[in-house]
Amino acid sequence: MTTWIDIGSLEDIPQRGARVVKTAMGCVAVFRTARDEVFALSDRCPHKGGPLSEGIVHGKSVTCPLHNWVFSLETGQAQGADEGLVPTYPARVEGSRILLDATQLARRSAA
Amino acid sequence: MTQKLVVIGAGMASGRVLEHLFEAGADYDVTLFNAEPRGNYNRIMLSPVLSGDKTYEEIVTHDHAWYAAHGVACRFSEHVVKIDRDRKIVVGENGEVAYDKLLIATGSAPFIIPVAGKDLPGVISYRDLDDANAMIGAAAMGGSAVVIGGGLLGLEAAAGLKNRGMDVTVIHLMGHLMERQLDPSAGYLLQRELEQRGIKVHCKGATKAILGHDRAEAVLLEDGTVYPADLVVMAVGIRPETRLAVDAHLEVARGIVVSDQMVTSDPDVLAVGECVEHDGQLFGLVAPLYDQAKVVARTLQAEPAAFRPVQTATKLKVTGCDLFSAGDFAEAEGREDIVFRDPARGLYKRLVIERDRLIGAVMYGDTADGNWFFGLIKDGTEIEAMRETLIFGPAYQGGAAMDPTAAVAALPADAEICGCNGVCKGRIVEAITGGATTLDAVRAQTKASGSCGTCTGLVEQVLAVTLGDDFVMPAAKPVCACTELTHEDVRRMIKSQELKSMAAVMQELGWKTSCGCHVCRPALNFYLLADWPLDYQDDPQSRFVNERKHANIQKDGTFSVVPRMWGGLTNPRELRAIADAAEKYNVPTVKVTGGQRIDLLGVRGEDLPAIWADLNRAGLVSGHAYSKGLRTVKTCVGTDHCRFGTQDSTGLGVKLEKALWGSWTPHKVKLAVSGCPRNCAEATCKDVGIVCVDSGYQIGVGGAAGMDVKETERLADVKTEEEAIALTIAFVQLYRENAKYLDRPYKFIAKVGLDWVKARVVDDVANRAALIERFQLSQSVYQKDPWAEHVETERARYVPLANLMLEAAE
Numbered sequence: 001m002t003t004w005i006d007i008g009s010l011e012d013i014p015q016r017g018a019r020v021v022k023t024a025m026g027c028v029a030v031f032r033t034a035r036d037e038v039f040a041l042s043d044r045c046p047h048k049g050g051p052l053s054e055g056i057v058h059g060k061s062v063t064c065p066l067h068n069w070v071f072s073l074e075t076g077q078a079q080g081a082d083e084g085l086v087p088t089y090p091a092r093v094e095g096s097r098i099l100l101d102a103t104q105l106a107r108r109s110a111a
Numbered sequence: 112m113t114q115k116l117v118v119i120g121a122g123m124a125s126g127r128v129l130e131h132l133f134e135a136g137a138d139y140d141v142t143l144f145n146a147e148p149r150g151n152y153n154r155i156m157l158s159p160v161l162s163g164d165k166t167y168e169e170i171v172t173h174d175h176a177w178y179a180a181h182g183v184a185c186r187f188s189e190h191v192v193k194i195d196r197d198r199k200i201v202v203g204e205n206g207e208v209a210y211d212k213l214l215i216a217t218g219s220a221p222f223i224i225p226v227a228g229k230d231l232p233g234v235i236s237y238r239d240l241d242d243a244n245a246m247i248g249a250a251a252m253g254g255s256a257v258v259i260g261g262g263l264l265g266l267e268a269a270a271g272l273k274n275r276g277m278d279v280t281v282i283h284l285m286g287h288l289m290e291r292q293l294d295p296s297a298g299y300l301l302q303r304e305l306e307q308r309g310i311k312v313h314c315k316g317a318t319k320a321i322l323g324h325d326r327a328e329a330v331l332l333e334d335g336t337v338y339p340a341d342l343v344v345m346a347v348g349i350r351p352e353t354r355l356a357v358d359a360h361l362e363v364a365r366g367i368v369v370s371d372q373m374v375t376s377d378p379d380v381l382a383v384g385e386c387v388e389h390d391g392q393l394f395g396l397v398a399p400l401y402d403q404a405k406v407v408a409r410t411l412q413a414e415p416a417a418f419r420p421v422q423t424a425t426k427l428k429v430t431g432c433d434l435f436s437a438g439d440f441a442e443a444e445g446r447e448d449i450v451f452r453d454p455a456r457g458l459y460k461r462l463v464i465e466r467d468r469l470i471g472a473v474m475y476g477d478t479a480d481g482n483w484f485f486g487l488i489k490d491g492t493e494i495e496a497m498r499e500t501l502i503f504g505p506a507y508q509g510g511a512a513m514d515p516t517a518a519v520a521a522l523p524a525d526a527e528i529c530g531c532n533g534v535c536k537g538r539i540v541e542a543i544t545g546g547a548t549t550l551d552a553v554r555a556q557t558k559a560s561g562s563c564g565t566c567t568g569l570v571e572q573v574l575a576v577t578l579g580d581d582f583v584m585p586a587a588k589p590v591c592a593c594t595e596l597t598h599e600d601v602r603r604m605i606k607s608q609e610l611k612s613m614a615a616v617m618q619e620l621g622w623k624t625s626c627g628c629h630v631c632r633p634a635l636n637f638y639l640l641a642d643w644p645l646d647y648q649d650d651p652q653s654r655f656v657n658e659r660k661h662a663n664i665q666k667d668g669t670f671s672v673v674p675r676m677w678g679g680l681t682n683p684r685e686l687r688a689i690a691d692a693a694e695k696y697n698v699p700t701v702k703v704t705g706g707q708r709i710d711l712l713g714v715r716g717e718d719l720p721a722i723w724a725d726l727n728r729a730g731l732v733s734g735h736a737y738s739k740g741l742r743t744v745k746t747c748v749g750t751d752h753c754r755f756g757t758q759d760s761t762g763l764g765v766k767l768e769k770a771l772w773g774s775w776t777p778h779k780v781k782l783a784v785s786g787c788p789r790n791c792a793e794a795t796c797k798d799v800g801i802v803c804v805d806s807g808y809q810i811g812v813g814g815a816a817g818m819d820v821k822e823t824e825r826l827a828d829v830k831t832e833e834e835a836i837a838l839t840i841a842f843v844q845l846y847r848e849n850a851k852y853l854d855r856p857y858k859f860i861a862k863v864g865l866d867w868v869k870a871r872v873v874d875d876v877a878n879r880a881a882l883i884e885r886f887q888l889s890q891s892v893y894q895k896d897p898w899a900e901h902v903e904t905e906r907a908r909y910v911p912l913a914n915l916m917l918e919a920a921e
Contacts, residue, residue, distance in 0.1 A: 007912060007913040007915075008912045008913055012907075012912055013912070014651070014652055014908075015652065016626065016652040016653075017652050019422060019908070019911065019912035019917060020911045020912060021911060021912050021913045021914070022911045022913070022914040022916050023915045023916060024915070024916050027911070030912060034625065034626045048666065048669065049667070049668070050525070050846065051664075051668040051716075053608075054656035054659075054664060054668075054716075054821060055629070056628075056629040056632060056633075056652070056653065056654075056655070056662070057652065058624065058626055058627055058628045058629060058632065059625055059626060059628075061628075063628070063629035064664065065656040065664055068629065070629070091818070102915070105915060
């Protein structure tokens with residue numbers, strides 16, 4: 001079952017930028033690309049825990065601000081020679097509102 | 112029946128005609144007139160004779176034996192008085208000769224500018240061996256020479272005279288050297304190279320008069336400059352020598368007009384070489400003259416042939432200057448440039464493209480691919496498919512046949528690599544295996560590429576082939592994977608094409624990704640705001656987090672906060688505000704930085720606007736400890752307290768910091784001002800370091816104390832504080848406008864050279880003022896406290912978008 005919850009307006013996130021949503025399981029980074037696609041990933045680089053929400057967003061990727069690891073926003077997979085996976089969460093845009101799947105976050109928080 | 116051919120002029124063109132005729136066994140009795148007391152020699156090699164690399168004997172093409180063997184009646188040292196077309200007779204000083212066919216090959220005469228003193232002894236032109244010998248004779252006496260004309264011939268003369276020990280100045284009317292063959296950038300590199308070899312170059316110099324009583328003593332320019340000159344060489348150009356043809360009432364425009372068959376208006380009179388005009392065009396380079404010679408020979412044998420001029424390329428033979436130009440390289444609508452520069456190696460390559468075809472090429476420093484580019488121009492090859500790597504030459508185009516290294520590898524050991532010094536491949540390989548592993552070493556041991564230098568690329572390839580992976584062929588490094596262009600290319604095109612947005616850059620320069628990456632976007636953002644402060648809107652999303660959040664990110668994701676302390680000065684009120692803020696926001700670490708500031712480490716991101724607001728209230732602003740911009744100006748206490756201080760170093764430090772703060776630069780910029788040579792502020796390892804002395808201020812630039820440690824180099828010594836500030840600002844602006852992103856000033860200076868910097872910042876006062884003006888313009892936009900701005904407008908961005916923990920708790 002999916003329970004979409006409204007976490008804010010698209011305009012609250014700059015294009016090619018991110019904002020953080022606090023959850024019980026830690027921070028989730030919600031990214032907005034240059035084409036207004038929205039992706040939600042754990043705000044923690046698997047390398048040294050860098051805040052991905054502070055990274056530079058390019059195409060459908062983000063570069064961690066600490067050591068320049070690059071991750072796919074779609075899959076959470078580290079790009080290039082680096083290896084690592086960032087948990088991703090369902091996210092979508094309805095009108096100008098951003099929705100996250102609460103059950104996903106809840107299930108994880110329940111686990 | 113044997114016909115009588117009379118040839119007037121024994122130059123390279125008519126010499127080639129005779130070769131063709133004799134090879135074909137044509138039935139002619141030939142009489143050859145020449146005003147010079149000798150036959151045909153290789154005029155192109157006059158410069159090596161002048162510079163002493165060759166002797167006259169080595170450049171003779173046809174000697175007496177050759178003329179004798181072919182039955183040529185040589186009438187050397189004899190001027191032709193007139194051509195009598197009615198009687199079909201050539202009248203020489205020593206008598207008449209009848210002809211069935213006449214070939215006029217009178218060549219060209221040097222153009223002498225009509226100024227006072229042009230006829231003084233000591234003023235010579237540069238056309239033939241006698242001129243070269245006159246220069247050699249003059250050079251033997253030493254002294255000064257002035258060469259008027261900065262074209263091919265003038266520069267070769269200048270280099271030759273310098274080689275022979277004279278003080279040489281080149282006066283050139285135009286804005287840059289060899290303007291017909293080179294664009295301004297290549298002209299600049301050439302000028303720099305010549306200047307480094309001690310040849311003075313005066314561009315935009317119009318000669319007013321040659322001064323002297325009994326002989327030339329000096330050259331006076333329109334702007335009043337006077338250059339002493341024991342020898343004046345006029346090399347401003349040539350014009351076709353047409354006097355005989357005019358007197359004979361042949362059709363003459365600028366040159367003797369010839370048909371495609373090289374026949375003049377008289378069917379029995381032909382003309383060839385620099386004296387002719389074909390289809391409105393004159394000819395000065397040897398390749399088309401040889402083509403003409405072929406046609407003349409066939410016409411004389413009554414065979415069909417037609418002269419069709421082809422494009423020509425120029426290689427300059429000034430020892431060591433590797434220079435090539437071909438085609439048309441003027442800027443025009445619908446034309447695009449591909450440019451490659453490597454300032455550190457003095458390399459410059461520019462290709463001009465029109466409708467997917469290469470139409471021009473200018474190269475300086477490495478011309479190995481010149482002939483390949485020339486081929487593309489001549490053939491009109493479509494270059495769309497190889498456009499991205501075109502400038503790197505054939506080696507990057509794939510296909511074994513085009514790989515020059517493979518071609519060099521396949522050469523036999525006795526293949527000649529260096530024509531000037533007669534060095535074959537085997538000799539070079541021998542030197543390399545004997546330990547000469549660099550170009551310089553090979554040059555020193557074998558002299559290969561040591562003369563005209565056009566074979567430098569070949570020698571490098573022999574090195575590459577012989578050493579394999581041990582030889583690193585320097586290559587251009589693109590900004591990132593999004594583009595093939597280098598930082599230097601991008602900067603240049605942002606300026607030249609007036610690209611004022613990131614989208615424009617990516618579109619016009621053919622970015623391969625939709626919105627760049629974390630490597631190129633911060634660089635582009637800087638280049639755009641530095642070049643177009645009023646037009647470009649800064650893009651925070653293209654900045655590294657530190658510059659977006661105006662604080663330094665730490666390994667745990669918290670931030671450090673450093674307020675500005677002007678010149679390292681603070682007071683109890685500021686210290687109290689800092690102490691209060693540290694307590695209020697639970698700052699775990701408070702530390703004094705290397706730049707004399709106080710660092711609050713471990714501030715949570717969402718607290719940043721609040722702590723800034725508190726610090727702002729005490730008058731503290733951002734210290735930019737996180738930016739590629741002005742960081743700190745470190746000072747000592749100077750004259751206020753120190754018993755050794757010579758000037759108010761603290762006061763100057765504060766003034767510099769007030770002038771420079773808030774400016775974005777290619778990398779961080781740190782300054783220091785020391786009050787005396789004891790240098791307590793450690794100014795001699797800063798990007799700009801000023802050491803006060805009794806007589807004023809010593810300004811050093813390009814110091815480093817990070818991954819590299821480097822002492823500053825002296826930019827200038829000045830007397831007043833105002834000058835010290837002006838020079839510092841001008842230097843910073845020069846660095847902002849020209850450096851590669853993430854190059855500290857010492858790297859920038861290493862690439863362009865301190866002299867280049869000095870010329871613009873110190874020597875050229877008008878340019879200094881312009882730099883300062885552009886800096887102030889940029890400061891009018893960017894000198895604002897970002898903390899106050901963000902507290903005001905961006906506060907919301909620093910807190911989480913949503914807090915689901917609260918909802919979960921409900």
